[in-house]
Amino acid sequence: MAWKTPKTNWAVRYDEDGAYAGDYFGAEDFLRIADNIAALQEMAAGLYRLPEPGALPQITAASFAYADDLNALEDALRGLTEDAFRPAGTQPFVTWRGNEPGPGPEDLNRLESLCAALHGSFTQQAAARARLAMTLGGVQF
Numbered sequence: 001m002a003w004k005t006p007k008t009n010w011a012v013r014y015d016e017d018g019a020y021a022g023d024y025f026g027a028e029d030f031l032r033i034a035d036n037i038a039a040l041q042e043m044a045a046g047l048y049r050l051p052e053p054g055a056l057p058q059i060t061a062a063s064f065a066y067a068d069d070l071n072a073l074e075d076a077l078r079g080l081t082e083d084a085f086r087p088a089g090t091q092p093f094v095t096w097r098g099n100e101p102g103p104g105p106e107d108l109n110r111l112e113s114l115c116a117a118l119h120g121s122f123t124q125q126a127a128a129r130a131r132l133a134m135t136l137g138g139v140q141f
Helices: 027-047 067-083 105-127
Strands: none
Touching (some): 027 105, 067 105
């Protein structure tokens, strides 16, 4: 899965007339987060022995946004922080429930910032892995 730059500046804004001019969370944003989590799971699998991750939902604009879908994102990130690496400052995870308020800018910034922190950490860990100073099997007999 290809890594996509997370949006970490979600905000509520209003223009001078009082009309909402802030960010909207849509299916493409959900899919970006889900794809980034899948990329993180692949990276982590190359660094750690991890349990098989659960499938992440692939939604459309018509099937978006159920509490179960949001909980799948939270659970996948929780799994990475519990089984692989927990960046400093990781905020508590949320359990979403139907017919209650959905994620706000703080929640979206939390999710996407955690994805960015994990990506940076996994990239650094992969670069710092110990390597042999020789090539094994380089000579034919």
